[in-house]
Amino acid sequence: MTTTNQFKGINNVRQFVSNSNRASIPCEINNCSFNAADQELDTVINHYIEHGFEILHIGTETEMRDGKLHFYTIVLFGSR
Numbered sequence: 001m002t003t004t005n006q007f008k009g010i011n012n013v014r015q016f017v018s019n020s021n022r023a024s025i026p027c028e029i030n031n032c033s034f035n036a037a038d039q040e041l042d043t044v045i046n047h048y049i050e051h052g053f054e055i056l057h058i059g060t061e062t063e064m065r066d067g068k069l070h071f072y073t074i075v076l077f078g079s080r
């Protein structure tokens with residue numbers, strides 16, 4: 001069975017999760033020096049929205065460590 005996760009016009013997807021280092025990727029859009037490390041999640045999301053990104057999904061993730069941990073996950077996309 002073949003599946004695809006591509007959507008027309010969406011070619012730049014970034015996922016950010018609260019309380020995770022997955023948000024620590026440097027922006028580097030148009031040589032931007034913004035680094036999401038140690039930034040609050042809302043600051044990071046607002047930064048990418050300023051670059052023209054749009055919100056594709058906001059949801060929760062649950063992880064099992066010493067009990068259940070809940071995180072917010074936000075997926076943004078840019079059309080360029």
Ligand SMILES: [Zn+2]
Pocket residue numbers: 027028029032033034047051
């Ligand atoms: Zn940037």
